[in-house]
Amino acid sequence: MLRYVINRILVALPVLFGVLVVTFVLVRLIPGDPCTAQLGEKATPQVCARFLTAKGLDRPIIVQFGVYVRDVLQGDFGSSIRLARPVTQLIAERLPVTVELGVLALLVAIIVGVPLGIAAALRRNSAVDVATMIGSNIGVSMPVFWLGLMLAYIFALLLKGTPLQLPPSGRLSSGLTSVPFYQLWGWGVDLKSGVGQVLQFFGNLYLFNSLITFQWDVLGDALRHLVLPSLALGTIPMAIIARMTRSAMLEVLGRDYVRTARAKGLAELAVTMRHAFRNALLPVVTIVGLQLGTIFGGAVLTETIFNLAGVGRILFDAITTRDYPIIQGFTLAIALGYVIVNLLVDLSYGLLDPRIRY
Amino acid sequence: MAHRMTTLARTSSSEGPWRRAWHQFLRQRSAIIGMVMIGLLASTAIFAPLIAPSDPIDVLLNKEEGIKKRSGPCIHILGCPAAQPQHIMGVDGNFRDLFSRIVYGARLSLLIGFVTVAISLSIGTLLGAFAGYIGGWLDNLIMRLLDVVLAFPFLLLAIAIVSVLGPSLLNAMLGIAIVSIPAYARVIRASVISAREEDYVLSARTIGAAPASILFGHILPNAISPLIVQATLGIGTAILDVAALSFLGLGAQPPTPEWGSMLSAERNQVFTAPHLVFIPGLAIMVTVLGFNLLGDGLRDALDPRLKR
Numbered sequence: 327m328l329r330y331v332i333n334r335i336l337v338a339l340p341v342l343f344g345v346l347v348v349t350f351v352l353v354r355l356i357p358g359d360p361c362t363a364q365l366g367e368k369a370t371p372q373v374c375a376r377f378l379t380a381k382g383l384d385r386p387i388i389v390q391f392g393v394y395v396r397d398v399l400q401g402d403f404g405s406s407i408r409l410a411r412p413v414t415q416l417i418a419e420r421l422p423v424t425v426e427l428g429v430l431a432l433l434v435a436i437i438v439g440v441p442l443g444i445a446a447a448l449r450r451n452s453a454v455d456v457a458t459m460i461g462s463n464i465g466v467s468m469p470v471f472w473l474g475l476m477l478a479y480i481f482a483l484l485l486k487g488t489p490l491q492l493p494p495s496g497r498l499s500s501g502l503t504s505v506p507f508y509q510l511w512g513w514g515v516d517l518k519s520g521v522g523q524v525l526q527f528f529g530n531l532y533l534f535n536s537l538i539t540f541q542w543d544v545l546g547d548a549l550r551h552l553v554l555p556s557l558a559l560g561t562i563p564m565a566i567i568a569r570m571t572r573s574a575m576l577e578v579l580g581r582d583y584v585r586t587a588r589a590k591g592l593a594e595l596a597v598t599m600r601h602a603f604r605n606a607l608l609p610v611v612t613i614v615g616l617q618l619g620t621i622f623g624g625a626v627l628t629e630t631i632f633n634l635a636g637v638g639r640i641l642f643d644a645i646t647t648r649d650y651p652i653i654q655g656f657t658l659a660i661a662l663g664y665v666i667v668n669l670l671v672d673l674s675y676g677l678l679d680p681r682i683r684y
Numbered sequence: 685m686a687h688r689m690t691t692l693a694r695t696s697s698s699e700g701p702w703r704r705a706w707h708q709f710l711r712q713r714s715a716i717i718g719m720v721m722i723g724l725l726a727s728t729a730i731f732a733p734l735i736a737p738s739d740p741i742d743v744l745l746n747k748e749e750g751i752k753k754r755s756g757p758c759i760h761i762l763g764c765p766a767a768q769p770q771h772i773m774g775v776d777g778n779f780r781d782l783f784s785r786i787v788y789g790a791r792l793s794l795l796i797g798f799v800t801v802a803i804s805l806s807i808g809t810l811l812g813a814f815a816g817y818i819g820g821w822l823d824n825l826i827m828r829l830l831d832v833v834l835a836f837p838f839l840l841l842a843i844a845i846v847s848v849l850g851p852s853l854l855n856a857m858l859g860i861a862i863v864s865i866p867a868y869a870r871v872i873r874a875s876v877i878s879a880r881e882e883d884y885v886l887s888a889r890t891i892g893a894a895p896a897s898i899l900f901g902h903i904l905p906n907a908i909s910p911l912i913v914q915a916t917l918g919i920g921t922a923i924l925d926v927a928a929l930s931f932l933g934l935g936a937q938p939p940t941p942e943w944g945s946m947l948s949a950e951r952n953q954v955f956t957a958p959h960l961v962f963i964p965g966l967a968i969m970v971t972v973l974g975f976n977l978l979g980d981g982l983r984d985a986l987d988p989r990l991k992r
Contacts, residue, residue, distance in 0.1 A: 341828065341831050341832055341835050344831075344832035344835070345835050345836070348832055348836075349844075352844050352845070352848060353844075463714070463976055463977060463980075464973060466972075466976060467920065467970075467972035467973035467976050468965075468969050469924055469927055469928065469944070469947075469965055469968050469969065469972075470928070471928060471931045471948075471965075472947060472961070472962075472964075472965030472966075472968065472969070473965075475947075475954045475965070476961070476962065476965070478954065479954050479955065479958050479961075483955050620838075622837035622839075623838045623839030623840060624839070626839060626843070626932070627931065641840060641843075642843060642932065645843055645844055645847045646847060653844070657836065657840070657844075660836070660837060660840070661835045661836060664835055664837075665835065
């Protein structure tokens, strides 16, 4: 097991290095130099030269890359050119928004998608099955940005004044603030330090923070703000998960051991959950793991529509303004997250299927 | 005599694999629906100048009396006063007829879907075929490179590529095509590896066929059905993703009648003129749905393992 984990990490290292190279090169291929992008077209050559020297952008590419790799290994992702703040700090600030959104969207997708898939498989060709399949076909064909805008239209405008009215933008209503736990509990932490940034990350997870500090009004408000974005973001994964669950269940339900379980008089629920679903879980988990990419890509669109200052938004802005350090730092963080989640998915196979040994 | 031969051949029970697949395909309701949807869409695209009442980028202000900016759909036979100009899907923020723009948008969308897939399909097939057939370090190198592409979130990498190339419809298509390459390469590689040791390949090798002729003449034709399925589904995805890039302002630029950019241009008006957001999005969805249904039907028809 441990050997397998180490092996997997070793295999992931070249990929991560490749990511590092690709972001570094790609970012420098973006036309236009960062000086005019940051200081405007009117910047004189002298001002530009000073700017480039100050940011280390006048050194040979190889040297820049070497410096970058060294810094990354030391946990220093550089500073944003435009915002003049350390990238790690920005990650601690922005990543929680996307993590909250992504996790909630994935939860919605699983909680709705899996039972629907099971029900459809159990009642094959019934109304439930047909409706699920039609719904999932439509679900995977929907543009995320369109769904988001339509949800905003329905829940913020058409249902205005009803209890179902939901806010279409931002993380909290104006007037409400989420006090981070370390501040509330009077921990004197230096927010610029590594530990401080980790604390900041957790403090910025509004749901988590308000839950552990009993700020119920903040929790409720944050949740209400997250309903529409996570519905928009979760719909495509939900459709894919429902479809996958259905076909995995269909495959398993025809097996002999399911018939045996039924024959020995087990309750239908026990047959479904313990014998069938347990064995259908492997492909379902795989597909859930794969949805992470959909979620991260969709996050750019969802954050744009619902005005959320998350990773997708900052990356998009950074790409259009050529803010090299932000692009590199955030992309690397995302790729790292990818590799870790994929590893966890692979490891979970062993728990789900005892026949798999590493 | 010749006539009798063909009749015999037609009635013989051993029909070819393609014919069998076709019959299998016709038995699926969703596949038929998908095919009809795409057929309608293709006819719309072909006959766009005949269907559309006006030019898609023509600003109708001062040309038509009583035209109002962002006015809703007005259909005379459904009770819209005859004094008002008829625009069955309404008018957009620049006094253009939305219906005409949607109709011409069908041309662009189909073009986007086919061209994007054609690019990624050809590159992906070459890479996957060489990786799978030659194997060894080349296989390792190609697949690790593709892993790097896969380590990025799909859309973000496409955004990065488009910002390098500069925002335009063609570049958005290229961006999406590049990030889709690994999917095709993997499908082809898997098929090639499983076909590589088949008897018919071994026999071709034994009689001294050149590697290229084995690869392109014997292996690839047998790997083609998963590729057809992947490509059909890929057209839908490509249309969806290019529309997303256009929505972000990185793809088609106004006044091009591209559905994603049409939606993007009016997205701040969603509360005041929802039809300008609703209709282009619906058009995207219906198109993608058509290709998804067709792709699913093809999968069921072409993959004998899934036969019921």
